[in-house]
Amino acid sequence: MSDKLKILERDPWLEPFEGDLKFRINEFERTKRRLLGNNLELSLIEFAEGYKYFGFHQEDESWVYREWAPNPAITNVYLVGDFNDWNGIQHELKSHKSGVWELRVLGKMPLGSRVKVQLIVNSASLWRVPTYANYVEQQPDLSFAQVLYQPTYKFKHTEPKITEAPLIYEAHIGISTEEYRINSYAEFTRDVLPRIKADGYNTIQLMAIQEHPLYSSFGYQVSNFYAASSRFGKPDDLMALIDQAHGLGLRVLLDVVHSHAVKNVGEGLNLFDGTTRQFFHDGVRGEHPTWNTKLFNYGKDEVIHFLLSNLKFWLDVYRFDGFRFDGVTSMLYRDHGLGTSFDAYVKYFSMNTDIEAVSYLMMATELVHNYRSDAICIAEDMSAMPGMALPISEGGIGFDYRLSMGVPDYWIKQLKTKTDDQLDLMRLWWELTTRRPGEKNIGYAESHDQALVGDKTLMFRLADAEMYWSMDIQSSSIAIDRAMALHKMIRLITFSLAGEGYLNFMGNEFGHPEWLDFPRPGNGDSYQHARRQWSLSTNPELRFQYLLAFDNSMIQLEHDYKFLEEVSRLEQKWIQNSDKILAYQKGNLLFAYNFHPRDSKSMIFEFSSVELILDSDDTKFGGFGPRNDFKFEGGKLEIKLASRTAMVFKLK
Template identity: 30%
Template structure:
């Protein structure tokens, strides 16, 4: 007997089978709320997974929130509830009314909903993603052959709600997605960034969580507009040749009653055992990575952002908290794995599956791990027992760099290794060097106010630090506001202090960062061999007594190379001699002493000829007048 073929929007037997196996990668097209037509009636088809519920109904604007008006039909064996409701309109509010096995009724937002009521409201909204139009096909075609290991990546980490705001408005004054896109694109093109990384996009109830406690995994936050507005923003970035990365949070979710927690009256999405299913420090729930349907929920969500909304990459938050069963827990608060260890074997398998599928289906897309431990092969291939990520945040470099930069220059000679250590492991993973939002909150100070000294010293310290970061191996990420030396710590409650750009010192730091970013983007030596020792060469990594670092970045074939000299003390070196690889001419292309960067503007030669004089273990060298906190970048 022939099996009845389900309509495109309906849940069929094959859908249930694949979802139960954890392999229904487009389940978001079936679960949730989707515009549909039954006979001649137009309406919405609703579907939700609630395996232990006694019953589920849909309540909303269209039925006056009546629990009995639109009961859903249960499909076995998974416990997926469905119903078609005619005449439901786009943007109508709705929730699922779930009757638990104890006979209680809870009202839940749609786990697969594409749009949400603006907080403090907690309902979902019907949205039709099929009407979204895209014009970024050239970008997507080029992405298929784009290789992150060989291309520049300078990432501007941004939070839309606090980037800029409209003054004097009674509401929050947020820029909407379209307004943000237009202004931010102009800014990023001027500054020389290649990508924007957005935090706080998936729907979340509390502004102060910065989007790291998600309720609506499939919904761009309504704070800044509709899903269509969000798509317009991504499309606009792509049309202007800027990649879009989103923060993604598969590690945990909040306990809010309308969210995923105890969804059907039982631990549905989270581990049932509190020792596995709760973060004591964060007060959040941990996804059950051993449950096929939960893994499917997360993997299909990653694919949703990349394939439906054309996002170029996901930065995966709190990877370490997923890999270790005892992360943030005391003895007695966690359960060992079957071998008696602290590794979450189910999370490891999840990452391998996730990265294989997302990157296998989407060549050129990125999966980026925020992983803070020495876990091996985070960016190693799954076939070689790696986790399969494209890139990893280099948290070790960030820690060493910021600790060194905080020091009074007098004491830096005793901590010289903190700036050289990262190069000893720089090629063990594909790294991004990050100075993220986490480094400028919770009394950690802004980047500028981490710097020692007063006045000139603070700004000069920051500029030499940024130059070292840009020259070091690895992709780059800088949180918004730090490129112009924001004074205050970041707060999601206000816009950045753009007024500071009226002051010379802040404008000069911005000029410095802008020119470093453009230098990075136009010189292959800065990025095309990031994953090889052939791309980086220390000239002198051991000049601790003077706290000076010199190194070369090589392009493939060494056709065009850059020499960096960075002085981390206020001591001028009027005849600083640097060893060089070859007897060539060295052209000064960036000099921190230029007036546009806040220097004295002293005239100096543009070309320096290496002579046969040993220095730094090299047969050739040349001398240069290196100012206090001076940076000199030469091309040869």
């Protein structure tokens, strides 16, 4: 390690915390040495192979099942299932060192059988789903059981090598049908993948893949970390989905949940061997106070092994192209960042920081990048921890991107609490362009979070009830005109400024109405809001088609001009709060906006040559053009923009 960390050169305000930054690197290295021992040839890639040892495997003439259950009070462990009439006396596991139990049986694995593991603890029977289960189904009593399953799918396509900025389409398999039901992997592959490709996105982020008992948890209360959710189909179906996406040139990221686990006993990891401490912290530290879930002990070698192996499993077996790590803020701090205002550097390096979790995240990003150098790691961290998206060698934690989580919150606050006249363009600029030095962000105006029950999609927040009556092309509505115009402007300015990549949640590209709500007792188990109304965007009588056309053209800008990673250039005279006009240059593109709610505005610039490439007021985008105009003479560009419109120029 060099004397001076590069992160300090990027951000001199971190100088007083140099010792803290070096401490987290030392802890990372110390933990790695502890895990790998003195074997310098062993790497994290080789270490993270728990899925090849534990669980069920066919080995030559025998099949073997191994489980880690270290509770010393366990006297017997049996494999039970429908293949032995749920009586495991003939299938007892033998105890090995370090709490590992093993069963070896001659012959072929009884594929298709439903099985559980029975642990005898102090004469009591504990019935559990094996921890490395790769396929789990609910039984009639709503408990889970592993179905012995070996995927047979043969991948046909190699992972795409994408060099442009990530343009991410956040998707949930279950709600991706317009029908009142849960959709499948196969139907998503057939119906939704072509939409994503046609819309210009190059990366898919799949949510709720890891098995979870409660559908309405949106996949964030995981029970079986190695099992692809059986609600949507078989493991082979998910493999086929990813393979087909690769064939279309699309990357696929997994929304991975390593920040917590479901409390359910019998289905997941909680009290698996009869103790809390097997995977989680004991006592209060092992309980999330608001999520009502269990919290991992990241300082325990076996837990690190389980979680790192899980990451490699999804990369290796399913060929995912990286991860969006959920709940990173909760992992970083002992108080999980709840109620903390991260307004001073000291709050990132106090006793509140969970250094064991930080070390785990560093090992996770190193493993992913060592196994797949082109894999992407994105952190969902609302605290803006310094170095989150910087290489470990520079003093960072190793993620490639962090989510610009403050941006959608800003838009919601603006639309809920302020009038259009109160839009502060200087504040907007600061929100969209402020980054940790050297760190890349994924910008977005809204994700699934902003549409969950109790909230609204951006378009529905803008239009509200008028959306039900005036989205047809024949209706005249001032409310809808405003909503359409601002929806386009908000997405364009966020897309171009808020990150070096961009994210959109499924359906929001065409202004999906209302909110998200999964079937549950509180809504009569209704699927009304747990589906995507694709037909809205293809109905020629409705205005949703215009928002989709605009989103397509906006996304195409990055394909054509590769500007997202370019530094923004701004002259202060290009921001005029009183007139609500704003302009900036990204790469060789000029973006100009008039946010004024009533009046047309003009701007003058000096360039050698320009070409208009996008006008939000174009009639193909549901605008009222031609209203906007520009004149270019003698190296001087004069732009006239109607109220709530934007134009993009190519600078030659």
